[in-house]
Amino acid sequence: MEDLHLSFTEENYLKSLIHLTVLSLAKIEVGTNELAVNLNVKPATVNDMLKKLKEKKLINYERYGKISLTEIGRLAGMEVLRKHRLWETFLVEKLDFSWDEVHEVAEQLEHIHSRKLIDRLDSLLDFPKFDPHGDPIPNAKGEIEILTRKTLNEIEIGEKCRLVAVKDNSSAFLQYVNKLGLTIGSEIEIASKEIYDELLHLIIDDQTFTVSKKFAENLFVV
Amino acid sequence: MEDLHLSFTEENYLKSLIHLTVLSLAKIEVGTNELAVNLNVKPATVNDMLKKLKEKKLINYERYGKISLTEIGRLAGMEVLRKHRLWETFLVEKLDFSWDEVHEVAEQLEHIHSRKLIDRLDSLLDFPKFDPHGDPIPNAKGEIEILTRKTLNEIEIGEKCRLVAVKDNSSAFLQYVNKLGLTIGSEIEIASKEIYDELLHLIIDDQTFTVSKKFAENLFVV
DNA sequence: TAATAAAGTTAGATAAGCCTAACTTTAAAT
DNA sequence: ATTTAAAGTTAGGCTTATCTAACTTTATTA
Ligand SMILES: [Mn+2]
Ligand SMILES: [Mn+2]
Ligand SMILES: [Mn+2]
Ligand SMILES: [Mn+2]
Numbered sequence: 001m002e003d004l005h006l007s008f009t010e011e012n013y014l015k016s017l018i019h020l021t022v023l024s025l026a027k028i029e030v031g032t033n034e035l036a037v038n039l040n041v042k043p044a045t046v047n048d049m050l051k052k053l054k055e056k057k058l059i060n061y062e063r064y065g066k067i068s069l070t071e072i073g074r075l076a077g078m079e080v081l082r083k084h085r086l087w088e089t090f091l092v093e094k095l096d097f098s099w100d101e102v103h104e105v106a107e108q109l110e111h112i113h114s115r116k117l118i119d120r121l122d123s124l125l126d127f128p129k130f131d132p133h134g135d136p137i138p139n140a141k142g143e144i145e146i147l148t149r150k151t152l153n154e155i156e157i158g159e160k161c162r163l164v165a166v167k168d169n170s171s172a173f174l175q176y177v178n179k180l181g182l183t184i185g186s187e188i189e190i191a192s193k194e195i196y197d198e199l200l201h202l203i204i205d206d207q208t209f210t211v212s213k214k215f216a217e218n219l220f221v222v
Numbered sequence: 223m224e225d226l227h228l229s230f231t232e233e234n235y236l237k238s239l240i241h242l243t244v245l246s247l248a249k250i251e252v253g254t255n256e257l258a259v260n261l262n263v264k265p266a267t268v269n270d271m272l273k274k275l276k277e278k279k280l281i282n283y284e285r286y287g288k289i290s291l292t293e294i295g296r297l298a299g300m301e302v303l304r305k306h307r308l309w310e311t312f313l314v315e316k317l318d319f320s321w322d323e324v325h326e327v328a329e330q331l332e333h334i335h336s337r338k339l340i341d342r343l344d345s346l347l348d349f350p351k352f353d354p355h356g357d358p359i360p361n362a363k364g365e366i367e368i369l370t371r372k373t374l375n376e377i378e379i380g381e382k383c384r385l386v387a388v389k390d391n392s393s394a395f396l397q398y399v400n401k402l403g404l405t406i407g408s409e410i411e412i413a414s415k416e417i418y419d420e421l422l423h424l425i426i427d428d429q430t431f432t433v434s435k436k437f438a439e440n441l442f443v444v
Numbered sequence: 445t446a447a448t449a450a451a452g453t454t455a456g457a458t459a460a461g462c463c464t465a466a467c468t469t470t471a472a473a474t
Numbered sequence: 475a476t477t478t479a480a481a482g483t484t485a486g487g488c489t490t491a492t493c494t495a496a497c498t499t500t501a502t503t504a
Contacts, residue, residue, distance in 0.1 A: 009491065031451070031452080042492080044492090046452095047454085048490095048492085052490095063452085063499095064453080094346060095339065097342070101338070105334065105339055108335065109334060113330065114327045116319070116323070120318065253482080263462070263463090264462075265481080266465095266484080270462085271461080286469060286470070286481085
């Protein structure tokens with residue numbers, strides 16, 4: 001079953017669709033424009049590719065209709081996501097990369113075609129369940145644990161929570177997280193919130209920090 | 223200096239040129255046809271690319287003239303070769319691949335762009351000098367130890383030698399080498415040679431084997 | 445419901461890599 | 475020194491992935 005040869009671009013479309021449907025709870029379809037934004041291309045470009053992906057039976061799609069993954073498409077997309085997250089874990093665990101440096105390289109490595117390579121890598125890393133950003137890693141069967149996670153801005157004043165993952169994977173954001181001394185597992189308490197400009201005052205390790213709503217929306221906590 | 227962005231294809235051209243010039247002792251230039259054969263494309267295709275590579279100052283080339291690498295081209299090509307051989311070493315050393323399985327995957331991995339990645343990989347592997355096929359690995363400065371090596375068919379009857387590298391990297395050939403119980407470092411004695419069909423009779427570990435001239439030409443010995 | 449806005453599609457271009465077929469230049473043989 | 479063969483080049487096409495500009499369909503909102 002796993003011998004359909006997909007181009008880098010096709011794989012990126014499928015991975016995007018995984019993010020926009022499977023991983024975005026309670027939404028199994030997306031539109032052309034949303035996919036275009038996610039892939040950083042123009043809607044006209046997406047439209048061309050939709051025809052090709054439908055032809056290859058990777059997506060369900062009708063003219064002017066919504067887009068969803070077929071089972072084949074879902075498996076192929078999940079494999080790309082699995083590779084991405086395993087490579088990120090490898091870079092951090094084995095090559096001492098920091099978590100803000102791995103995403104760009106993993107964007108390249110996720111397209112290496114070799115089932116054996118990825119399964120051996122999984123084994124070398126001891127079958128990790130989460131990547132360096134706290135995101136779950138799909139297993140070899142394409143199964144993933146989808147957790148309902150709150151973002152920091154949804155937490156009430158006075159409540160304590162623990163950082164389990166980050167939404168934004170850009171190095172700009174992650175370096176900002178580093179600057180606050182935050183890592184996956186950090187305890188965070190909401191000291192107070194500003195109504196006017198929506199700033200949050202946090203207590204981390206007995207120190208006080210002020211962050212924006214935008215920042216807080218990119219932190220997943222429990 | 224290392225911020226010229228090269229495509230996979232351009233990198234493959236430079237790597238080919240490294241093989242055909244730098245690594246092929248006493249020949250610093252090649253022609254369009256020879257390069258085309260090496261890259262498995264048509265001469266017309268090569269011709270188009272030559273114009274582009276010259277434009278980017280990666281090769282020296284004039285219409286109807288021979289092709290050679292510039293210093294920039296040599297360094298870029300050497301880096302691709304370095305990556306190829308380091309990844310092959312990684313696959314064998316860290317992921318338990320056998321030497322006949324690594325070449326195809328390394329053909330993909332050699333195009334991952336990240337200086338940090340490759341230098342960390344080098345360090346993880348303890349700065350190996352040779353890849354699994356006995357080929358020297360260029361260092362981070364693009365320097366490589368070029369050794370003058372004899373092939374098995376050049377050895378005289380009665381002489382003993384040691385396998386140091388293989389010329390052919392195809393899995394078909396390497397599996398054949400495996401079948402004879404040969405590995406890098408194996409002692410080989412030439413028992414005799416047939417004049418008529420150029421077969422060689424070898425003694426390896428007190429056992430006798432018969433191989434063709436074609437086979438013997440692909441084994442480097444000292 | 446009719447007007448307007450948003451979403452989606454099509455047509456026509458472009459650039460990278462590749463091809464075949466025909467042509468030109470250089471090298472090798474007679 | 476011609477002739478022929480080999481090597482190299484050009485012209486014109488194809489495919490993939492992208493774009494812009496114009497158009498059509500669906501959704502929203504007055
Ligand atoms: Mn990532
Ligand atoms: Mn990608
Ligand atoms: Mn190889
Ligand atoms: Mn290659």
